[in-house]
Amino acid sequence: MDQRIASFVLSAASALALVALAAPAALAGTSPGAPASAVGKVDDVPAALRVPGDHKVVFEGIVAAGTQTYHCGADGKYVLLGPTAMLRGREGQYVAHYFGPSWQYQDGSVVVGKVIAKEPRANTIDQLLVQVSQHDGRQGLFSEVDFIQRLATEGGVPPPQCDPARDATLAVPYTAIYQFWAPTK
Numbered sequence: 001m002d003q004r005i006a007s008f009v010l011s012a013a014s015a016l017a018l019v020a021l022a023a024p025a026a027l028a029g030t031s032p033g034a035p036a037s038a039v040g041k042v043d044d045v046p047a048a049l050r051v052p053g054d055h056k057v058v059f060e061g062i063v064a065a066g067t068q069t070y071h072c073g074a075d076g077k078y079v080l081l082g083p084t085a086m087l088r089g090r091e092g093q094y095v096a097h098y099f100g101p102s103w104q105y106q107d108g109s110v111v112v113g114k115v116i117a118k119e120p121r122a123n124t125i126d127q128l129l130v131q132v133s134q135h136d137g138r139q140g141l142f143s144e145v146d147f148i149q150r151l152a153t154e155g156g157v158p159p160p161q162c163d164p165a166r167d168a169t170l171a172v173p174y175t176a177i178y179q180f181w182a183p184t185k
Contacts, residue, residue, distance in 0.1 A: 004136070006071075008172065011021055012070045018128065023059075024114065028159040032119055037126030043060045045151065048117040049127055049149055049151070051129070051147045052147075054184055055056050055146065055181040055183055056183075058141060058181065058182045059079055059095070059142075059145075059179075059180040060090065060103070061087030061088055061089045061093070061095050061149060061160060061177070061180075062175065062176070062178075063085045063087055063178070064087065064104065065085065065086050066083060066084065066086065066087075066116055067083070067084050067156075067171035067173055068083055068156040068158075068171070069083070069084060069163075069170070069171045070158045070169065072162035072167040072168060074164055076162055077161065078158035078159070078170060082099030082100070083097055083098065084098055084099075087129070087136070087178055093105070094106050095178075100112045101113055102136075103142065104142075105140055105141045105142045108138035111134070111142045111145050112135075113132050114133045116131045117129040124154050124155060124156060124157060124174075124180070125153045125155070125156035125157055125176075127176075128150040129148075130147065130148065131146065139149060141180075145180045145182050146183060147180075147181040148179065149181070151176065152175075152176060153176045156173070158170055158172050
């Protein structure tokens, strides 16, 4: 395994453990049953990011604590390695989000996705529509999920340039609202 990737995987695992410990403090002042508007708001979803009409939201979570991790390339530009985040649902549920991109619900069900549409936002990471390409883990809430939206993004953007001699990796905090969609039956 490439040394850079191995180092990232170890760093991501450590960061995810820290995120899990920090999440309750990051959410101080928000009640588990609070509407999404109390911790974030999803306004008009761009047409490119809309999910087919025969689907319903089965989980919505806000990034309680998260980073987008970048590596400084030889050209002096940051390259995305991957995310590390803990999402929190309206009723206190947790989802781990990590390199892949992958999401693991608290029941052990896992989805891996592929970005199929992007919608840029000024001074922040793109909003996304992700199609699930793989289901792993145990049967659970995410076993039927087909699509994931990343909306209402804030932060997560690295500086435009870096110095490869001194800027190996950079973790940039971000927030977003994620919606997980499954077919209606």
